[in-house]
Amino acid sequence: xxxxxxxxxxxxxxxxxxxxxxxxxxxxxxxxxxxxxxxxxxxxxxxxxxxxxxxxxxxxxxxxxxxxxxxxxxxxxxxxxxxxxxxxxxxxxxxxxxxxxxxxxxxxxxxxxxxxxxxxxxxxxxxxxxxxxxxxxxxxxxxxxxxxxxxxxxxxxxxxxxxxxxxxxxxxxxxxxxxxxxxxxxxxxxxxxxxxxxxxxxxxxxxxxxxxxxxxxxxxxxxxxxxxxxxxxxxxxxxxxxxxxxxxxxx
Amino acid sequence: xxxxxxxxxxxxxxxxxxxxxxxxxxxxxxxxxxxxxxxxxxxxxxxxxxxxxxxxxxxxxxxxxxxxxxxxxxxxxxxxxxxxxxxxxxxxxxxxxxxxxxxxxxxxxxxxxxxxxxxxxxxxxxxxxxxxxxxxxxxxxxxxxxxxx
Numbered sequence: 001x002x003x004x005x006x007x008x009x010x011x012x013x014x015x016x017x018x019x020x021x022x023x024x025x026x027x028x029x030x031x032x033x034x035x036x037x038x039x040x041x042x043x044x045x046x047x048x049x050x051x052x053x054x055x056x057x058x059x060x061x062x063x064x065x066x067x068x069x070x071x072x073x074x075x076x077x078x079x080x081x082x083x084x085x086x087x088x089x090x091x092x093x094x095x096x097x098x099x100x101x102x103x104x105x106x107x108x109x110x111x112x113x114x115x116x117x118x119x120x121x122x123x124x125x126x127x128x129x130x131x132x133x134x135x136x137x138x139x140x141x142x143x144x145x146x147x148x149x150x151x152x153x154x155x156x157x158x159x160x161x162x163x164x165x166x167x168x169x170x171x172x173x174x175x176x177x178x179x180x181x182x183x184x185x186x187x188x189x190x191x192x193x194x195x196x197x198x199x200x201x202x203x204x205x206x207x208x209x210x211x212x213x214x215x216x217x218x219x220x221x222x223x224x225x226x227x228x229x230x231x232x233x234x235x236x237x238x239x240x241x242x243x244x245x246x247x248x249x250x251x
Numbered sequence: 252x253x254x255x256x257x258x259x260x261x262x263x264x265x266x267x268x269x270x271x272x273x274x275x276x277x278x279x280x281x282x283x284x285x286x287x288x289x290x291x292x293x294x295x296x297x298x299x300x301x302x303x304x305x306x307x308x309x310x311x312x313x314x315x316x317x318x319x320x321x322x323x324x325x326x327x328x329x330x331x332x333x334x335x336x337x338x339x340x341x342x343x344x345x346x347x348x349x350x351x352x353x354x355x356x357x358x359x360x361x362x363x364x365x366x367x368x369x370x371x372x373x374x375x376x377x378x379x380x381x382x383x384x385x386x387x388x389x390x391x392x393x394x395x396x397x398x399x400x
Contacts, residue, residue, distance in 0.1 A: 008321070008331055009356040043381060044355055055352050057314040064314075084318055087334050088301070089349035089359065090275055090309035091341035227304045231273050231366065234340060236305070 002030050002075050005082040006041075013041040027058055028071030030081060045083075055086045094235040099165035100149075101246065102158055107143035108211040111177065115204050119197055124188040127181055127200055134178035138171055144178075165247050166235045173210070173218020177203045220244025254333065254358045254374045255390035256280075256291035265369035267296055268337030268362045274306040275299055277336035279320055280358060281329040289332045289358060295320050309348070310336050333358030333374075340365060343373040345384035353377040353384060360389070 001021040006014050014020055020037065024030035031052075035042035047053050058065045059082040065073050075081065111130060118126035137144025152158040180199045188196030210216045223243035226233040237243040267276045278296035282289060297320065301311040312334070324331055334357055338346075343363040345353070353359060355377050362372040375384035 007354075009354040012356060055354065059314075084314040085354055086314050086352075087277075087312040087317065087354065087357075088310060088352045089277075089334075089336055090301075090305075090346065091338035092346040092348070093308060226307075234307075236308075 001077055003080050004030060004034055005080070006034075007083050007085050009085070010041055010044055010083070013044065014038045025074060026071065027060060027065050027073045027075055027081065030075055031058070031071070031083075055088060057084045057086055058082070059084060094166065096164040096238055096247075097167060098162045099167050099170065100160050100162050101165075102161040103143050103146055103149045104170055105161075105211055106149035106152060106158070107137075107145045107174070108207040110145035110148050111207045112204050112211065115200050119200060124185055124196070127185050127188065127196075131178050131181035131185065134174050134181070138175040138178060141167070141171060143170075144174065161249075163247050163249055165238060168235055169219035169222035169244075170216065172222040172233075173206075173216050176218045176221070177206065214246040216244050216246075252287040252376065253388040253390050254280075254289055254291065254360065255392060256282075258391050258393055260291055260294060261372060261391055263294055264335045264360065265362055265372065267294075267335075268364045269367060269369050271299070271337060272364045272367045273339050275301075275308070275310040275337050275339060277310040277312060277334065279312070279317075279324075279331050280333040280335055280360060281324050281327065282332045283330060284332060291332065293327065293329060294335070295323065307339055331357070333360060335360040335362070337362045337364045337369075343371045345375040349375070350377065350381070350384050353381075355379070355381075358387065359384065 001023055004020050004022055006018060006020060011018060015038070020034055022030045022033040022037065024033045031045060035045060045053060045056055052058075052071070060068060060073060060075065061080055065071065111134065114126060114130045118124070118130070133144035137146065143149070149158065153160070180203050184196045184199030187193070187199065206217050220243045222233055223237050226236055238247045241247045267278065270276065276296070277299055278294055280291045281293040281295055282291040297312050297316050299306050299310045300313040300316070301309040321331060336359070338361055341363060343361040345359060345361065349359065349361075357376070359375045360372060361375065363370045372389065374387050374389045376387050378385050
């Protein structure tokens with residue numbers, strides 16, 4: 001018979017026994033035999049589908065069975081199996097919420113068109129308006145040019161495109177764009193036009209990548225800062241989504 | 252059912268969580284089972300072995316560390332009676348993930364760390380049917396144990 005060492009929190013289910021002798025030619029069969037002898041231990045070892053629960057680690061004579069042949073690993077009577085739990089847990093993930101990506105795209109298109117116009121007619125004041133709208137929108141937690149989107153919706157010229165997403169990175173991206181325009185305006189005011197318009201063109205380019213390629217550089221930066229553990233950057237990218245990429249609609 | 256510990260030990264747990272912020276900090280509660288009431292007399296902080304990019308939302312105490320901890324507890328004549336961990340910027344409520352990964356019997360003491368400072372601490376145990384975590388009263392005593400002195 002093979003001996004299984006039972007971890008402390010499972011001993012109440014094995015009548016207090018620290019070690020139990022079982023039969024079985026594989027690790028899986030030996031564990032199953034344990035659960036047959038002590039039925040109450042089963043639900044803590046196996047999930048509803050019959051697989052080992054994620055926190056269950058099994059060592060065969062000190063070797064993790066995952067590095068051997070997992071549950072199919074053969075055992076002999078002289079072998080000693082050890083069940084050792086991993087202990088894990090943690091705070092809930094920030095839940096995804098509906099984010100209307102059509103509103104975000106109208107915001108990006110508005111920023112691009114107005115900044116292009118400002119460049120063509122050489123109007124620093126228009127850059128100032130775009131920056132103010134972007135930063136004000138960030139402050140109240142919505143796209144600055146949301147009102148244009150609402151107008152277009154009302155005229156039935158646009159449909160909404162609601163995806164399950166995190167709104168915080170998009171707010172950060174907008175804030176970043178607005179923040180680029182502030183020194184841009186200062187540069188234009190001081191006559192350093194190449195720097196001023198350079199920054200405006202940078203914002204145009206980033207908004208365009210977002211609008212046409214569906215990639216939000218500001219969001220990617222947000223997720224990167226989240227990864228570095230910076231306080232305030234609380235959410236990670238939605239499941240199976242590359243940081244900055246639009247989340248897929250099929251969810 | 253209840254979990255009791257001294258104010259000094261609770262303060263150590265809260266300081267450990269604040270120090271780990273913005274990551275989760277975790278460790279083991281050592282002490283004695285006294286029927287359904289238990290008393291914590293020592294702490295054993297352990298490394299969070301979850302992959303680094305998710306440590307602000309997850310903790311993992313590795314099996315090898317637990318084996319060593321069990322030996323150490325045995326040497327001190329104590330038992331592992333539970334686990335403490337922190338929830339950075341989240342309430343001290345057991346999450347769905349906590350429930351999925353919870354072991355029976357153990358007490359799970361969770362401390363909320365809000366913007367780097369410890370706020371609420373609450374203790375939970377897995378229900379027999381594994382369906383949920385049930386809160387247990389946390390009894391904080393003024394006097395340290397003989398073992399702590």
